[in-house]
Amino acid sequence: AAESGLNAWLRYAPYAGSVFDQSKVPLHIVALNTSTASPVYVAGQELQTGIDSIFGQQCNVHHSHWGPSATIVVGTIDEYTSVYGELSSTPELIEDGFWLNTTGNSVQILGQNERGALYGAFEYLSMLAQANFTPVAYAANPAAPIRWTNEWDNLDGSIERGFAGNSIFFANGVIVSNLTRAAEYARILASIRINAVVVNNVNANASLLTPDNIAGLGRIADAMRPYGVQVGISLFFASPTSAVQGQANLTTFDPLDPGVVNWWTNVTNQIYAKVPDMAGYLVKANSEGQPGPLTYNRTLAEGANLFAKALQPYGGVVMFRAFVYNLVNESIWTQDRAVEAVQFFQPLDGQFDENVVIQIKYGPIDFQVREPASPLFANIPNTNTAIELQVTQEYLGQQCHLVYLPPLWQTVLDFDLRVDNKTSLVRDVITGQRFNRTLGGSAGVVNVGLNETWLGSHLSLSNLYAYGRLAWNPADDPTSMVQDWIRLTFGLDQSVIDAITQMSLESWPAYENYSGNLGEQTLTDILYTHYGPNPQSQENNGYGQWTRSDHLTVGMDRTVSNGTGFSGQYPPEVFQMFENISTTPDNLLLWFHHVNYTQMLKSGVTVIQDFYDQHYAGAATAQTFVSTWQSIQGLIDAERYSDQLFRLVYQAGHSLVWRDAIVNFYNNISGIPDEAGRVGNH
Ligand code: GCW
Structure with a gap:
């Protein structure tokens, strides 16, 4: 059905x-590969399907030289030149890049490799679907080689922090037999130039490594390979001692033990026998109860390099997560989970093998509505890095709230860390440009499920779309990304584009305003659900997502002079800015400073009054999403219209619950009245 979300x-x-x-779009397609499982062949089919669907026009697909009339040629640049001869000028392409030329009679879509050719075909189709017939000729290249998703799928089929049903990969401890959805997912990912998917949860299970499941991974890889999407897996560090059926059972998982080295080499060889192009491993070690090298007094680098060495002969990479922390004690003023990543990883800079990438969450805590850029990006210049973003809205409304995330991600990607007093944008660190690294990029936690919308709501797909675009080009613009997505998803009506653009761009600021502003973090239930307001739960837990609110004061003192010292983990210019209240931006004030509720903000109101005002403002904005959506009734299909209306009405109501929970909490604890008289008992 047109309404089905499966095509995203x-x-x-x-x-x-x-x-x-026909002068705009040729009738004949030449896809320069005869193998049906090749990305170039798939590109030919996709062009055929797309042109038929958009224009009602059936094209023929040829797989070798065809010349009598204008054609759309898709293939690798090498194959093209061997069939059609040299191009007049050779475009500069790197791995996965493509050349798109629509200026002549024929359209050329030429990839540096097969994957690039497929990306070019999707680019051309995206233009046609947006009725963009402008002649173009350009080369497009990725900013970084690592453009991965992470799926937190458990082998039993459940998904940690997934809000769209069960796994498309796993059920009952094994890989599902019907992998149609995996192939469909690969198609969607290829269209946004994602090149690998880590299919299982970072909280991994050793039983993924049974011979049967390794064979199953081979089937997943086969399903995704025609789209140029590789498979990666998360590993459980203590697998050698986990009695994995079909594998040796050791008494140690010490990364320096020769038997352990052998065990992982052997398992890695088994995997590559079934998945010859496996992308690599993702490892969460010594974090949140997971075992790791620290268990044996080995360093995190020794742990990462164990896998790096096993993968190296195959060209695989280790994504080693920086999300390593110990529980902290709130009664100690200087304890702070935010400082831990730099403490763990900075001393190891330069000790990781070349095929290790440290995967760093955008902020130092955990996917909060606002965080400063993780200082780790500035502290390991001799190490490959990738940024970890979260498409699944764990803390940010779990797909029941519209929250378009790129403006949030942009605050981190565009942040200038001023390493050595030089421009050092996070986006240039992860692409390897700033510190001259060849490996790096992005990992997006997506958590798609069997739900027909993939993520649980139609509008949340803009986040996945934009994630792919940013992985390719981290400087891409949030507004143009969402507008392309709207045209492709809901059509070309200008009032539809305007309405959804406005809602999308207002959504993250609104969510921030009703769920915890001024850098206080998302005041949700920290202990378990991460959903709905629960300001009380921020305190007295070991997770360190504290606000340190009492009846007079609020905020985490992360200064060097009097607090946890976190601000000192940034290079000098940034440290100076965050160390001082006068230069700390209001939106991060309570992240860095412990102040009186009566502290004056740069905006000219007190902290407590700003809590009241912004929570009211954010919830008020959420009310307008309903009427804005209603303004496009009849301009999009009824099914998606009513499905999303239901969610927006819910969000409008829930935003009031958020607002009232938080303003009442602070009104009670501080006893300070709202100047506008909205809060408390009157
Ligand atoms: O955000 C937290 C989540 C956990 C998650 C962990 C992590 C997969 O609440 O569910 O575990 O982070 O990123 O490892």
């Missing part, structure tokens, strides 16, 4: 303009 933004809705114009 690859809907290829019929073109409303004049009849098919």
Whole structure:
């Protein structure tokens, strides 16, 4: 059905303009590969399907030289030149890049490799689907080689922090037999140039490594390979002692023990026998109860390099997570979970093998509505890095709230860390540009499920779409990304584009305003659900997501002069800015400073009054999403219209619950009245 969400933004809705114009779009497609499982072959099919669907025009697909009339040629640049001869000028392409030329009679879509050719085909189709017939000729290259998703799928089929049903990969401890959805997911990911998926949860289970499951991984890889998407897996560090059926059972998982080295080498060899192009391993070690090298007094680098050495002969990479922390004690003023990553990893800079990438969450805590950029990006210049973003809205409304995330991600990607007093944007660190690294990029925690919308709500797909675009080009613009996505998803009506653009761009600021502003973090239930307001739960827990609120004061003192010292983990210019209240931006004030509720903000109101005002403002904005959505009734299909309306009405109501919970909490604890008289008993 047109309403089905399975095609995501690859809907290829019929073109409303004049009849098919062959001078604009050639009738013949030449896909320069005859193997049906190759990305170039798939690109030919995709072009055929797309053009048929958009223009109602059937094209023929050829797989070798075809020349009598204009064609759309898709293939690798090498194959093209061997069939059609040299190009007049050779575009500069790196791995996965492509050349798109629509200026001539024929359209050229030429990849540096097969994957690049497929990306180019999707680019061309995206233009056609948006009725963009402007002649173009350009080379497009990725900013970084690592453009991965992480799926937190458990082998029993459940998904940690997944809000769209059960796994498309696993059920009952094994890989599902029908992998149609895995192939469909790969298609969607290829269209946004994602090149690998880590299919199982970072809280991993050793039983993934049974011979049967390794064979199952081979089937997943086979399903995704035609789209140029590779498979990676998360590893449980203590697998050698886990009595994995079909594997040796050791008495130690010490990364320096020769038997352990052998065990992982052997398992890695078994995996590559079934998945010859496996992307690599993702490892969460010594974090949140997971075992790791520290268990044996080995360093995190020794732990990471154990896997790096096993993968090295195959060209695989280890994504080693920086999300390593010990529980902290709130009664000690200087304890702070935020400082731990730099403490663990900075001393190891330079000790990781070349095929290790440290995967760093955007902020030092955990996917909060606002965090400063993780200082770890500034502290390991001799190590490959990737940023970890979260598409699944764990703390941010779990897909029941519209929250368009790129403006949040941009605050980190565009942040200038001023390493050595030089421009050092996070986005240039992860691409390897700033410190001259060849490996790096992005990992997005997506957690798609069997739900027909993939993520649980139609509008949340804009986050996945934009994640892919940012992985390719971390400087891409949130507004143009969401507008392309709207046109592809909901059509070309200008009022639809305007309405959804406005809601999307207002959504993250609104959510921040009603769920915890001024850098206080998302005041949700910290202990378990991470959903709905629970300001009380921020205190007295070992997780360190504290606000240190009492009847007079609020905020975490992360200064060097009087607090946890976190601000000192940034290079000098940034440290100076965050160390001083006068130069700390209001939106991070309570992240860095412990102040009186009566502290004056740069905006000219007190902290407590700003809590009241912004929580009211944020919830008020959420009310407008309903009427804005209603303004496009009839301009999009009824099914998606009503499905999303239901969610927006819910969000509007829940935003009031958020607002009232938080303003009442602070009104009670501080006893300070709201100047506007909205809060408390009157
Ligand atoms: O955000 C927290 C989540 C955990 C998650 C962990 C992590 C997979 O609440 O569910 O575990 O982070 O990123 O490892």
